[in-house]
Amino acid sequence: MSETLQTADSTVVVSDADLLAGTAAAVHEAGAALRERFGEVVPYQTREELMSALAANDDTALRILRPRLTRMRPDAGWVEDELDGGALPAGEWWVVDPAEGNVNHLHALPEWAVTATLVRDNQPVLTVVHLPMTGQTYTALAGAGAHLDGRPLRVAGTEDLGLSVVATSQARPDEDEDVVRRVGSSITAMLFDALVVRVAVPATLHLLNVAAGRIDAFWQFSGARADLLPGALLVAEAGGRISDAEGRPWTPQSAGFLAAAPGVHAQAVSTLSS
Template sequence: MKAELAVATELAQQAGGLIAANLGRVGHVGHKSPVNLVTEVDTAAERLIVDGLTKAFPDAAIVAEETAADSRPAGPCWYVDPIDGTTNFVHGLPHCAVSIALVVDREPAVGVVHDPCKRETFTATRNGPARLNGEPIRVSEAASLADSLLVTGFPYDRCQRLDFYVSFFREFLARCRDVRRFGSAALDLCYVAAGRFDGFWEFGLRPWDTAAGWLVVERAGGRVTDFAGCGFDPWKPQVLATNGRVHEEALAVLAQAASA
């Protein structure tokens, strides 16, 4: 997977240059929903990545957020999010990422998450270590939620079930050191991989949000499941990622909140 990793990394960084140059300078902003934004930079960055992947790997399918949102290919597939954290990007908040993943045989094989604002590139392959700018990274050593800093996000339909989603936030906040909400699931996952956060949970995610970061966490020694504790499926909308040590405790909190 060296060639796939190299191409994905190069394309993510090229798209990142476009994003960094336009941070907070977007003209027209479209709305896929009242809180789900899209810009011409999303579209241009996606086109750059898709064109590059198609040229390098013409036999692989590509599912990209802005153009093929409901496609579910059976064979090898690239999942692309040109800007994960578009709302941050529109507001000039320097926290967003390009996410590119290759899924083969229903398992993530290559993952690249590039933060153009901090110039941080998280990478992983199925049989290799997770890295940040080429250096290996590992998850944290936190042994309990009481010692953990968590991160989460809220889905685009949050206003339809606001009390439901807030109930999960409340249950975790009562048990952990603190909770953050940064607005990029791909970076949230990578921050778990790097030991900056000890755990992450979120509803309503899509494969282009999670596939790359999922692999980075696992190759950094962490654990990623759905809320029932089951393993990787790119189309599962619920994701829990931890350092592994607090995973069972976090699953119990999710189960308790769901049954309340």
């Protein structure tokens, strides 16, 4: 798909593929800035100190991402809080997580990323997820597939949940008590039905692994757009199935999320629904 950008002198046609390339360049630059800040564990003794350290990382990346992405799509909205959920108003929106897995970064753990997703009328149309510690970049363009550094991705062909590696994550540190209990019971259920259960943050890195065929399913209760939209597009474009935890079509308003290889999706729904 192509979009039209008006300039002072002429009308320029910008394809979504060109937007994807520009988004990747911006995300790479932001990732490099965050990598320069990575190293020793960042100490904090209070919640305020923790929030200040998280914000410093976010601000470092956003100083690069926001002007670069806004120049490409000046009329697109901007999601201010990466923990927000629910539907967006009509039109184009940038959904960005400047430091996905920010708490890992502060603890000198390498599992973090920078993500940017363009959403059009509540449908993700392109996404970039860059892992600065490995140099890997995952991209997806609606209708054009998912890729890792230009190589096509495909979900696993597993057909038995009992032979599957599955994963989950927590959406927020201060999650609703009912959601926390549901997460706990779902992990217990999967420990009985799947081969291996992985539990860690951030969600996006698990979803990259589903898209790449390394693990077979990921689920989460509650969640934010920035957590789930990039991975949802990557998994869908890699041939996976996206639904809520009961197998219904997923939207950002859904209470649960499931991304799985087609061969184990129904079995995962059955486990989570029980």
